[in-house]
Each structure stands twice: as structure tokens, then as C-alpha cells.
Amino acid sequence: xxxxxxxxxxxxxxxxxxxxxxxxxxxxxxxxxxxxxxxxxxxxxxxxxxxxxxxxxxxxxxxxxxxxxxxxxxxxxxxxxxxxxxxxxxxxxxxxxxxxxxxxxxxxxxxxxxxxxxxxxxxxxxxxxxxxxxxxxxxxxxxxxxxxxxxxxxxxxxxxxxxxxxxxxxxxxxxxxxxxxxxxxxxxxxxxxxxxxxxxxxxxxxxxxxxxxxxxxxxxxxxxxxxxxxxxxxxxxxxxxxxxxxxxxxxxxxxxxxxxxxxxxxxxxxxxxxxxxxxxxxxxxxxxxxxxxxxxxxxxxxxxxxxxxxxxxxxxxxxxxxxxxxxxxxxxxxxxxxxxxxxxxxxxxxxxxxxxxxxxxxxxxxxxxxxxxxxxxxxxxxxxxxxxxxxxxxxxxxxxxxxxxxxxxxxxxxxxxxxxxxxxxxxxxxxxxxxxxxxxxxxxxxxxxxxxxxxxxxxxxxxxxxxxxxxxxxxxxxxxxxxxxxxxxxxxxxxxxxxxxxxxxxxxxxxxxxxxxxxxxxxxxxxxxxxxxxxxxxxxxxxxxxxxxxxxxxxxxxxxxxxxxxxxxxx
Numbered sequence: 001x002x003x004x005x006x007x008x009x010x011x012x013x014x015x016x017x018x019x020x021x022x023x024x025x026x027x028x029x030x031x032x033x034x035x036x037x038x039x040x041x042x043x044x045x046x047x048x049x050x051x052x053x054x055x056x057x058x059x060x061x062x063x064x065x066x067x068x069x070x071x072x073x074x075x076x077x078x079x080x081x082x083x084x085x086x087x088x089x090x091x092x093x094x095x096x097x098x099x100x101x102x103x104x105x106x107x108x109x110x111x112x113x114x115x116x117x118x119x120x121x122x123x124x125x126x127x128x129x130x131x132x133x134x135x136x137x138x139x140x141x142x143x144x145x146x147x148x149x150x151x152x153x154x155x156x157x158x159x160x161x162x163x164x165x166x167x168x169x170x171x172x173x174x175x176x177x178x179x180x181x182x183x184x185x186x187x188x189x190x191x192x193x194x195x196x197x198x199x200x201x202x203x204x205x206x207x208x209x210x211x212x213x214x215x216x217x218x219x220x221x222x223x224x225x226x227x228x229x230x231x232x233x234x235x236x237x238x239x240x241x242x243x244x245x246x247x248x249x250x251x252x253x254x255x256x257x258x259x260x261x262x263x264x265x266x267x268x269x270x271x272x273x274x275x276x277x278x279x280x281x282x283x284x285x286x287x288x289x290x291x292x293x294x295x296x297x298x299x300x301x302x303x304x305x306x307x308x309x310x311x312x313x314x315x316x317x318x319x320x321x322x323x324x325x326x327x328x329x330x331x332x333x334x335x336x337x338x339x340x341x342x343x344x345x346x347x348x349x350x351x352x353x354x355x356x357x358x359x360x361x362x363x364x365x366x367x368x369x370x371x372x373x374x375x376x377x378x379x380x381x382x383x384x385x386x387x388x389x390x391x392x393x394x395x396x397x398x399x400x401x402x403x404x405x406x407x408x409x410x411x412x413x414x415x416x417x418x419x420x421x422x423x424x425x426x427x428x429x430x431x432x433x434x435x436x437x438x439x440x441x442x443x444x445x446x447x448x449x450x451x452x453x454x455x456x457x458x459x460x461x462x463x464x465x466x467x468x469x470x471x472x473x474x475x476x477x478x479x480x481x482x483x484x485x486x487x488x489x490x491x492x493x494x495x496x497x498x499x500x501x502x503x504x505x506x507x508x509x510x511x512x513x514x515x516x517x518x519x520x521x522x523x524x525x526x527x528x529x530x531x532x533x534x535x536x537x538x539x540x541x542x543x544x545x546x547x548x549x550x551x552x553x554x555x556x557x558x559x560x561x562x563x564x565x566x567x568x569x570x571x
Contacts, residue, residue, distance in 0.1 A: 002028045010110065013117040018077065019066040019142075020120045023086020027094075030087060037367040040254030041301040047226045047255070048305075050088065052313040054080035054229075058147040059317070060534045061568045067120055067142040075523045075561050081145075088229040089141050095180045095199055095227050096138075097131050104130040137203060138178040146172040150179065150202065150228075153235035156217040163218050168206040168235075178203050182227035184253060185211060185218040191250045197224050219243050224253045239267045245284045249291060254299075258306050261288050265309050265334070266318065273330040289338060293345050300371025304378040309335055312496050322537050324496035328460075332385070339382040350379045354406075363408050377415035384419040390426045397427035404434055413438070414451060422460040449476055450487035457491040464498045465506055472513075479517050482524050489513055490524075493531035500538060504545035507532060511549035515556060522559030529553070529562050533569030 006028060007021040034042035057063060057080050066086045068077050094102040105127035112126060120142050128135040148171035155164045163185065171177055179202040185195035195218075200209050211218075223232050234240065244267075247260035268285050271277045292298065292306045309331060316322045339346065353376040360369070380403055384396040397420065404416035417438055423431040435456065442448035457468055471477055471488055479485060489510065493499050499506040510531060518525035535546035553566050 002032070009115065010113045011117050013119050015077075016067055016069075017119050019082045019086035019089070020118065020123055022083050023066065023088075024090050024123070026083050026087035027090040037370070038254075038299055038301060040258075041299065041305070041367075041371070043225055043255045044258050044302070044305050046084075046087075048311070048314065050080070050084050050229065051317060052311055054084045055147050055231075055317050056313065056534065057081055057530075058085075058145065059537070060530070061571060062530055062533065062565065063145045065143050065145045069143070075526065085229055092138070092141070092180050092228055093127050093135075095182065095225075096178075096201070097127065097133070101131045102127070135178075137175070140173050140175060140177050144171055144173040144177065148173075148177060148179065148228075148230045150181065150223075150230045150232045151235045152220075152222060152232065154220060156214075158217065161212060161214045163211045163214055163220075164208055165200075165211070165220060166206065166208045166235075167200070167202050169202055169230075170205075176203060176205050179228045179230060181222070182224040184221040184224060184251075184256075185214070186221060186247070186250055186252075187214075187216050188219055188246070189216040191246075193252050194218060197253065199227065219246050221247055221251050221253055221256045223256075225255050226259075239263065241267060241281060241284050245288060248288045254302055258302060261292070261306050262310050264288055266315060269309070269315055269327075269331050269334050270318075272334055273326060285338075286341065289342065290345075293342065293349065300368065300375045302371075304371065304375040307375075307378055307382075313494070316496070316537070319537075321539050322500075323539065324500040325502070328497040332460075335382070336385055336388075339386050343383070343386065346379050346382050350376060350383060353379070358406075373409075373411050377412065380415055380419060387423070387425075387427060393423065393426035397423050397430035401430050401434065404437075410448075410451075414455070417455050418458070421455045421458070424461060446483070450483055453477070453484065453488040454491045457488050458495050460495075460497075464492075464495065465501070465509065468492050469509065479513075480520055482521055485517065485521070485524050485528075489517075490528055490531075493528065499531070500542060502541065504542075504548075507545050507549045511553060514562070515553060518559050518562045522561035525559065526561035526565045529565040529569070533565060535569070 002025045003021070006024045010021070012018055012020045030042060030046055062079075064077065064079070064081060066082055066089060068082075093105065097105060108130040109123060109126035113122065121139065124135050124139055124142075148169055151168045151170075153166045156162070157164065165183070167181060169176060169179060181200045181202055182197050183195075183200060184193055184197050186192065187194045194214060195211055223230070241264065244260045244263045248257060248264060251257040251260060264281070264285050268277070268281050271281055289307065292303055295303065298306070312324065312327055312331060315327060315331065316324070319327075353372055357372060357376070380400065384400050387393045387396040400416045400419040400423070404413060404420070407413040407416060417434055420427070420431045420434040435452070439449070439452055442452060453471060456471060457464070459467070461467065468488060477484055477488060492506075493510060499510070510528065514525050514528050517528065532546050532550055535543040535550075538546065547570065550566055550569050553562070554570060558566065
């Protein structure tokens, strides 16, 4: 429906303008979904996805602006940058101009261009003219690749009650970008919000903003609602855990309250990775986790996301050199320690939610019901990661199996199957039984079978590569089905630890498969090829292995789609 209006009725003049219709349509879809459910929940989901996929794209050899300058195959630019980052650029118009101003711009855009093909500059002109503002500098976002960084520092003048916030920007643009930074200020003493959400317009390399009339020092809540697709870091480079713990408890912005908790989790994961865990960090994380568990007024979905650790891909984006095996071990250790410490509380919440849901006479898809399922499945994930002894393995498998048995929809069924797919030892029989049962219940349904393949490709098992190889021989798998390829092969490349195993067998398997796939479907082979081009992030040994597979592919006769990816990867 949204695409009919902002993708078809007014469309792009040429392929370079693809983000004009796709970014705008994605943004409208996001806003509608947020209005129908929870805006904070939807924003958390969209930003988590952006950081996991688009930020990685920005950091690799396929990095490109949302309006590409050139291409060999346009198929390679149906990307997270064009779609997801494109939506963030549209969102910045909405932030800068306000919803009312954005609507005025949209009305003028349709008035001028209904039934025609236009450019990104014409969209920007409609926004500017409708609101009588100059957006020429904002136009740099369309031609600037990569993720900008905004650094901040602050100082409180207690004598005059003035808080000074200095923001600086760096990007791949020769000139400063126009960056909206939404912030709020919370009183350190009272915990009250003393400055509600305010949009600061950073248009210079460095600018100091002043807030006067304050009685006490404040904690800034930065980049509220993720008002710009940037990385925000403190000038000192240090993590202010005291401020994060404060915001996790008191921030009035739902997104930033979640973000503060995620930053605390991130700090602890990296400490574990470095082998130097701080007792203060553990205390801050545990207090935030306990407070979240005990909060009876918090939205179910926000609570579920607040309890969830940052993903491996999100953590990897903050590292210069990534060891996926060590990262999984560190993150897994934090998750397990948290599950053990709060096992009784988690079990109480699980049982409480199970009882409440069992009284529902029909399956509901309202925001509360969706959130309740999401929270219960999050808690299930914690409880079933406790499986170090044979006894624990059996208990975890029994709980996941019971969850599967009671499932009334695919969400709960997949949560149970995800837990069971990574069971080993005493839980192996339950794993195999659940996978067979799910396959039989799919009864040949293509979409359900795709889930069956994906859940096995993502399993956290020592022999997952062998299992994936075996699944390529399964009667229901074929390279000629694009979605089946994505569900098994592309999904395996997202299972970072086994794909990036030190022996390079994951790279070899995918490269050989890509070569075969390219003869059938260049679009899918080129997408899959991007999994091999991020070698700069994975240390010398892994980089050599990945480049070796790319070099082998480069010697073959390739489609234009895959050729472009391989050549850019080898540069």
C-alpha cells in the first residue's frame, strides 16, 4: 500500500534515485507500524537492525552513499544502505521540520510531482520550499558514504547554572553535514527531566550548545529516538557507566532507556572478552537487570528488549579487529552468568506469563499480547542457556519441549525450536525430535520449511557446518530456489563463530557454493559474496583465508553482479 503512493505513483527518474522511493516508503511503513503498536518498540527494532546490517555495510568495501554515483550491476544496490539508511535520512527531515512541517513538504511533493519520475533533489526542494528553510547542506547526506561519528563533551557551570555541551562531527564528507541531535537533560540530584527533548542542529565541525537556568548538574540523554544514523562517542573515549546506570533507571525516552542498558551490557561483554571484568560494571548491569525484571509498569516488549544482550553483530561493529569465536564465548558467558544469578526470578516471570496466557481463549495480535509472548520467549532463552551439566541439559530440553507443545502460534514455536536446535548432550534427543516434528508439521509449506532450514543454520553446535552441508543434500533443498538458498546458506554466514572458524572451512564451503550458485542466480550469489569481503575486520589469519577464496572466485568467469562484489572485496 505505501509503495503504491511513494514508490509507484511518484517514482524515481533513474536508478541512481532508488532511495527516493524505497527510503521514503520504508520510513512510512515504520511510522505506521509504530502507531499501530508502540513507537519506542518499533524504533528499538529498526535501530538494532540498522546497526547490525547497514553499519557493517558502511564499514566494508561495498560502502556507498544512499544515492550511488556509479555501478556495474544495479542489482547490487538493493541494499540496507539504500533502504534502511535511506529511511533514516527521511526521518531526519521529519525531526528537523517537525511532523507538521514534514506533512507540508509531502503535500507539496505530491502536488508538484504526482504521476512523474523525480530525483532526490526535487524531494529535498519540496521539503525546503514548503517550510521556507535552506536544506542545501542537508543534501550532503545523499552523496556521503560511511557512518559519521559525533563526539561529545560537557561541562556544568554550577555558579551560573549553565550546562555546556560540545558536539564535533567527522565523516567522509569534505564539508560538515547537517545533523539533528535530539537530547534531553535529567537532573542528577532529583532524577527529574529538566529539559525535555530538544533538537540541536549540528552544522559545523564543532559547536557548543548552552542550557541555562539549571539548579543542579545534569545527565544528558543523547541522540534520543536515534535522531541521526551516526555513532556517538564521548570525547574521552571512556564509558561513563555511572551515567548509563542513571539513564537506564530514569530516562523518560523509551529508546534511550533501552540504549543505556545496552551500553552497560556492551561494556561488560568487552571486559569479559579482554579478561578484565570490573566488579562495578557487574554491579551496574545486575542492578539494571533486576530493576527491569521488577518493573511492573514497563511495556512487555520494551522489557523483553531491555533484558536482551546486544547481538554478536552489534558488538562486532564496535571492534576494530573481531574474533567471532572469542566474542561468542564472552557474550555467552555473560548471558549464562546473568541467567544463573536471576534464575528464580526468571522462572517466576515465565510461570506467571504462562498462566496468564493459558487463560486466553483466542490467539491475539494486539500490542500487549505480542509483547507478552516476546517477554516470555526472552525469558525462555535465558532459562534454557543454563545447560552445563547433564541434569541441566535435561531440564532445559524439557522446558523448551513443553514450550513447543503449548505453542499456539509460530512465534512461540520458533522460540522453543531455536532453544532446542542448540541442545547437545542430554538434550540432543529432544533437539532431534523437535526438528523432525517441525518438519512434519510444515507439511511441505515453503515458508515454514525455510524456517526449518534457518534454525539449523543458526544453531550453536560444534558440528553446525557439517549439518549445513548435509542439509544441502536434503530433498527439500535446491540452489535454484532463492529463498531456500537464503534460509540455509546466507543464514549460515550470519552464524559468525562457525562461519569464521579458524580453519577457514566455512569460507571454503560458501565460496564453492557461490561459484555454483552464480551460474543460476547472480543476484543471490553476489549478495552471498558480500560475506567474504569484510576480511579487514577479522585479523591477519582469517583475512588471508577470506582473500584466498575471493582470489579463487576472481579467476573464474563470473556474472557482472558477483564480479563487482569480488573486485571491490579484493581492493
